[in-house]
Amino acid sequence: MKKKQYVLIFFILSITWIFGTNYLLTLYAPSEFVAVIEHSKEVLYVLLAGWFFYFFISKMEELSASKEEEERLSTLINSMVDFVNFKDGEGRWIQANDFGLKLFDIENVDYRGKKDSELAEYSNYFSDALRYCEISDEEAWKAGGIISVEEVLPQPDGTTKTFDTIKVPLFNDDGSRQGLVIIGRDITERKNVENLLEESRQQYRSLFEYSPDIVSMLDLNGTITNLNPQFEKITGYSNDEYIGKNLADLIPDSHRHIVLDKVASVVENQCPQMFELELLHKNGKPLIFQSTTLPIIVNEKIAGIICNSRDVTELRQTEERLRRTDKLSVVGELSASVAHEIRNPLTSLKGLVQLLQMEDEKHQLYYQIMIDELNRINHIVSELLLLAKPQQIKYTEADLQVILHDVISLLKTEASLHNIQIEFQVHSHPVMIECEPNQLKQLFINILKNAIEASSAGDVVNITLESFDNKVTVVVKDQGVGISKELLERIGEPFYSSKEKGTGLGMTVSFKIVQSHNGTIKFRSEPYKGTEVIVQLPIKHADKMKRVETSVN
Numbered sequence: 001m002k003k004k005q006y007v008l009i010f011f012i013l014s015i016t017w018i019f020g021t022n023y024l025l026t027l028y029a030p031s032e033f034v035a036v037i038e039h040s041k042e043v044l045y046v047l048l049a050g051w052f053f054y055f056f057i058s059k060m061e062e063l064s065a066s067k068e069e070e071e072r073l074s075t076l077i078n079s080m081v082d083f084v085n086f087k088d089g090e091g092r093w094i095q096a097n098d099f100g101l102k103l104f105d106i107e108n109v110d111y112r113g114k115k116d117s118e119l120a121e122y123s124n125y126f127s128d129a130l131r132y133c134e135i136s137d138e139e140a141w142k143a144g145g146i147i148s149v150e151e152v153l154p155q156p157d158g159t160t161k162t163f164d165t166i167k168v169p170l171f172n173d174d175g176s177r178q179g180l181v182i183i184g185r186d187i188t189e190r191k192n193v194e195n196l197l198e199e200s201r202q203q204y205r206s207l208f209e210y211s212p213d214i215v216s217m218l219d220l221n222g223t224i225t226n227l228n229p230q231f232e233k234i235t236g237y238s239n240d241e242y243i244g245k246n247l248a249d250l251i252p253d254s255h256r257h258i259v260l261d262k263v264a265s266v267v268e269n270q271c272p273q274m275f276e277l278e279l280l281h282k283n284g285k286p287l288i289f290q291s292t293t294l295p296i297i298v299n300e301k302i303a304g305i306i307c308n309s310r311d312v313t314e315l316r317q318t319e320e321r322l323r324r325t326d327k328l329s330v331v332g333e334l335s336a337s338v339a340h341e342i343r344n345p346l347t348s349l350k351g352l353v354q355l356l357q358m359e360d361e362k363h364q365l366y367y368q369i370m371i372d373e374l375n376r377i378n379h380i381v382s383e384l385l386l387l388a389k390p391q392q393i394k395y396t397e398a399d400l401q402v403i404l405h406d407v408i409s410l411l412k413t414e415a416s417l418h419n420i421q422i423e424f425q426v427h428s429h430p431v432m433i434e435c436e437p438n439q440l441k442q443l444f445i446n447i448l449k450n451a452i453e454a455s456s457a458g459d460v461v462n463i464t465l466e467s468f469d470n471k472v473t474v475v476v477k478d479q480g481v482g483i484s485k486e487l488l489e490r491i492g493e494p495f496y497s498s499k500e501k502g503t504g505l506g507m508t509v510s511f512k513i514v515q516s517h518n519g520t521i522k523f524r525s526e527p528y529k530g531t532e533v534i535v536q537l538p539i540k541h542a543d544k545m546k547r548v549e550t551s552v553n
Helices: 002-028 031-079 098-103 116-122 127-143 188-209 230-235 253-269 313-359 364-388 400-417 437-454 505-516 542-552
Strands: 083-088 093-096 147-154 160-171 177-186 214-218 224-227 273-280 286-298 301-311 396-399 421-424 432-435 460-468 471-477 520-526 530-538
Touching (some): 002 031, 083 098, 127 177, 160 188, 214 230, 253 286, 253 301, 286 313, 313 364, 396 400, 396 437, 400 432, 400 460, 400 471, 432 530, 437 471, 437 530, 505 520
Parallel strands (some): 421 460
Antiparallel strands (some): 083 093, 083 177, 160 177, 214 224, 214 301, 286 301, 460 471, 520 530
């Protein structure tokens, strides 16, 4: 259409030039110069016409190039999966790709020259989002440079889309606003993945940090890379004391070979392994852990090892107590059937020996040996009956210091014969507890007698008594030969004794007395450094305390 207008204008101007100049020549030009002027006029016309055609063709080429550039730009931005928008300095839309038009549901709207607030009138659901774009654009203008923002766009189906939007403000040389380029990339899927990863990370962190068990992570060389907070609570060691160290340097020699073999098996076979491990608490207390090692698989390759260790110390101690109880039960049943059968002929033998002793003065030494051995058998039978026959304990209030004084007085003579001193620190006030005094005397006689027998001439046996938190603790410490670790684990087993003539029933009876008083007995010993026996008893018996509370209520 414009081409026809340009051609029409050219024809009008040409006719006007021809007829107008000819008319002027007839009126004003001298006759002798008419021919020269006509030729000059024709040359000038040709020059003007040529310049016009050159200018026209140049503009047409520029226009064509501009259209081609615009088409290429339009093709480029429409091929992009991002939202692309060009605005002028006033915020009016100049160019937007199909993705952006579809995004705001304005595909059939003539958007050019309109602001976001004006386009909001054509989009019911996205009107608020379009109005917010003007506020966001203003922030980019004020920033004076490129800004990046995350914008959330609600969708009609109830979901949302998140865009990472870059806004580039353009300014003229005088600082006035020239235009604004907006590019928005849909990062909804990436954000969803990031949220899933963050959720997974938090779940892993909760499992790792709040697990009641110790969770440790190792690399393929067995070096500890991480420990959860439970490690410090259970072992007393800080995480920094173990992280970065190799497992082989931390495990006791007795368990090192087994643990390292299990760890190596996890790496080689990529399958879980279970084992029990014994470690020492920072205060020296032994701890038993039931551990499970699992491979950490990343991209179908083992990247490390995770180890879950549960503290089963109390469980193993309970099992040991149950085993001891079972043994005591067996011993009790055996004792019930044997003790009475032994005691009857024993009484007859002792009576006959005493009768012979009265009548035969020549063999008094032999008779005395026989009576002593019969008394020894009778003592063993008495201990067997104590294990076999359930004792009805009648708790009475007694001063524990008096009980210990009675025991010390009883054994002081024997200790003096071996040049062994017994030291007992007396409290200024009575230490009253609910107990069966005679059984406690037997308990401390057994313990103190063992201490004396283990000591050498010149040694001292110390007895200390402390009370706190409704409990009393009696510690008997000697300087004797001590007990090996292997023997220490078997103390209290029926018929097990390290003494040449011992029956093993003394400590078994002691354990039973402590158990019947709801107390605990522990042994600490090192060979040639002495032994420490710790007996802890409640001040008030639980059953009696309940009866008192009931009567008060």
